[in-house]
Amino acid sequence: MPHVENYELFAVPPRWLFLRIETSDGLVGWGEPVVEGRVRTVRTAVEELMDNYLVGEDPSRIEDHWQTMYRGGFYRGGPVLMSAIAGIDQALWDIKGKRFGAPVYELLGGKARERMRVYQWIGGDRPADVAEQACQQVDAGFTALKMNATEELERVDSPAAVDAAVDRLRQVREAVGDEVGIGVDFHGRVSKPMAKRLVEELAPYEPMFVEEPVLPENNDALPEIAQHASTPIATGERMFSRWDYKPLFEQGVVDVIQPDLSHAGGITEVNKIASMAEAYDVAMAPHCPLGPLALASCLQVDAVSANAFIQEQSLDIHYNETADVLEYLADPSVFDYEDGYVDIPDDPGLGVDLDEAYVRDQSETETDWHNPVWRHDDGSVAEW
Numbered sequence: 001m002p003h004v005e006n007y008e009l010f011a012v013p014p015r016w017l018f019l020r021i022e023t024s025d026g027l028v029g030w031g032e033p034v035v036e037g038r039v040r041t042v043r044t045a046v047e048e049l050m051d052n053y054l055v056g057e058d059p060s061r062i063e064d065h066w067q068t069m070y071r072g073g074f075y076r077g078g079p080v081l082m083s084a085i086a087g088i089d090q091a092l093w094d095i096k097g098k099r100f101g102a103p104v105y106e107l108l109g110g111k112a113r114e115r116m117r118v119y120q121w122i123g124g125d126r127p128a129d130v131a132e133q134a135c136q137q138v139d140a141g142f143t144a145l146k147m148n149a150t151e152e153l154e155r156v157d158s159p160a161a162v163d164a165a166v167d168r169l170r171q172v173r174e175a176v177g178d179e180v181g182i183g184v185d186f187h188g189r190v191s192k193p194m195a196k197r198l199v200e201e202l203a204p205y206e207p208m209f210v211e212e213p214v215l216p217e218n219n220d221a222l223p224e225i226a227q228h229a230s231t232p233i234a235t236g237e238r239m240f241s242r243w244d245y246k247p248l249f250e251q252g253v254v255d256v257i258q259p260d261l262s263h264a265g266g267i268t269e270v271n272k273i274a275s276m277a278e279a280y281d282v283a284m285a286p287h288c289p290l291g292p293l294a295l296a297s298c299l300q301v302d303a304v305s306a307n308a309f310i311q312e313q314s315l316d317i318h319y320n321e322t323a324d325v326l327e328y329l330a331d332p333s334v335f336d337y338e339d340g341y342v343d344i345p346d347d348p349g350l351g352v353d354l355d356e357a358y359v360r361d362q363s364e365t366e367t368d369w370h371n372p373v374w375r376h377d378d379g380s381v382a383e384w
Contacts, residue, residue, distance in 0.1 A: 015369035029095035032293035033087020045084035089266025097349035119144035143340030144181035152382035181208035237287035
């Protein structure tokens with residue numbers, strides 16, 4: 001029986017970590033385990049999991065490996081451990097697909113769609129020039145966009161701060177018209193009192209959704225915020241398992257979940273989260289401001305999830321100043337976008353082929369991306 005022979009980890013620009021797992025019969029699987037800004041921490045977690053549970057084992061027993069990694073350490077959950085599990089899980093699915101000569105979606109039941117709608121980021125961390133960028137991306141063929149709603153906000157901020165956020169969305173809506181979807185990301189920067197004001201003021205410009213209107217630790221505020229919102233509420237990029245999502249579904253106020261395939265336990269777990277969401281009539285738009293392996297994993301789950309409706313992708317995102325998604329692929333055409341859609345990758349495993357020589361070369365580059373620390377005028381820490 002083939003077994004996991006060895007593994008390697010590659011920290012690469014702009015802020016990604018790639019995992020390469022090789023089996024005793026020569027198959028190679030790739031995954032992307034990372035917490036943005038915590039590459040070294042997650043690397044250590046992956047090494048512990050691989051050394052303790054995976055090396056020498058049969059790679060085909062994915063569910064058993066997932067349960068062992070999740071339950072075997074007693075302490076469980078959270079961004080670091082679940083991201084480590086996620087990347088390992090992706091690599092195991094990549095191996096399994098290659099062993100059977102099939103894309104992962106075939107092993108999960110087969111495609112529910114041929115292609116997936118995607119959206120494009122505009123505006124950066126502190127949104128600016130959004131109308132011009134929106135027009136450029138629509139001209140490039142995208143039918144949906146996403147932008148940050150605000151810069152940093154005080155817990156109770158001024159009417160001018162609310163007006164500035166509303167004016168940005170107004171500019172984009174007037175520039176691109178009513179046919180284009182516009183996601184508005186609050187990014188957890190907004191307190192409950194400000195979120196109530198903002199969602200109400202943004203509503204006339206009909207966002208596709210408002211994302212993370214409050215931090216996930218404050219999800220108990222969502223029912224009150226929903227009373228002020230006709231706009232769909234989206235959240236979930238900082239939630240890491242079906243157990244994290246369970247109370248959110250029970251509240252009945254979230255409309256779109258955004259699990260991250262490199263944070264929320266990988267393909268195995270997000271496939272289960274998607275099914276839970278479907279039972280609550282909740283749509284899914286997986287979070288993915290990351291690299292090619294994370295995006296490929298998302299698309300494999302999107303392919304089999306009836307409630308997946310749009311996919312984040314990071315081409316030209318403001319984080320990718322030193323490297324971008326397509327540079328790491330042997331065949332970049334796998335992520336060709338046309339009319340706002342991308343085809344589901346059909347090659348075995350995750351469906352993408354990394355340029356391994358380029359990955360190894362780029363891993364020699366110093367990579368130490370970390371989140372900026374923002375402060376209010378009084379010197380206190382602001383949410384980024």
